Amino acid sequence: MFIGHYAVGFGAKRVAPAVSLGTLFLACQLADLIWPTLVLAGVEVVQIDPGNTVVTPLRFVSYPWSHSLLALAVWGAALAGLYRLLRPAAASTTVLVTLAGVVLSHWVLDVASHGPDMPVTPWDATRLGLGLWNSLPATAAVEGGMFAAGVWIYARATAARDRTGRVAFWSLVAFLSLVYVANLLGPPPPSASAVAWSAEALWLVVAWGYWIDRHRQPAA
DSSP states (O other): OOHHHHHHHHHTTTTOTTSOHHHHHHHHTHHHHHHHHHHHTTSSEEEEOTTSSSSOOEEEEEOHHHHSHHHHHHHHHHHHHHHHHHOTTTOOHHHHHHHHHHHHHHHHHHHHHSOSOEESSSSOOOEEOOOGGGOHHHHHHHHHHHHHHHHHHHHHHEEESSHHHHHHHHHHHHHHHHHHHHHHHSOOOSOHHHHHHHHTTHHHHHHHHHHHHHTEEEOO
């Protein structure tokens, strides 16, 4: 999934209003933020394989340290622990559980969308995947619906402090939507390294989330 993950980040603001949207984006996309660096380092492997699924030309050969269930449980606990260290006054049990759960949600959504390539542990040969990506209309309907719901929840849970709070938020919604459509309809990428380098740009979306949240506040 792509915008489906951001739907979880947007929606989690209702449960943890004190947590910045940037932190929630960091949590929901932590697997995909770690993954490209591991690919570029040769630790994990992706291949360009047009026709592997209808939605994406990527074959995820190996990504046990960024995308396995066990690894994401560890990454989720680490993020919650880091948040407690840096923001002790705001680190309630609800907040910490929410952050860890949002990290783990990445695995659940990827199992729903991927073919059988999602690892359970870094060492187990078991691979899971329900194959939503085998249908372009179903993928667009599920992810689009999730994204619309997440955006609606965030928009209802927060209010703009100023014009920047409105423009930055809706421009991000438009940007993510355009990138998603381009990914669905565009040609295959030229190489695995090009995929990894472009995926590094997801850090900019995290920064965008922090920028937005500085200009919005919990709704009355």
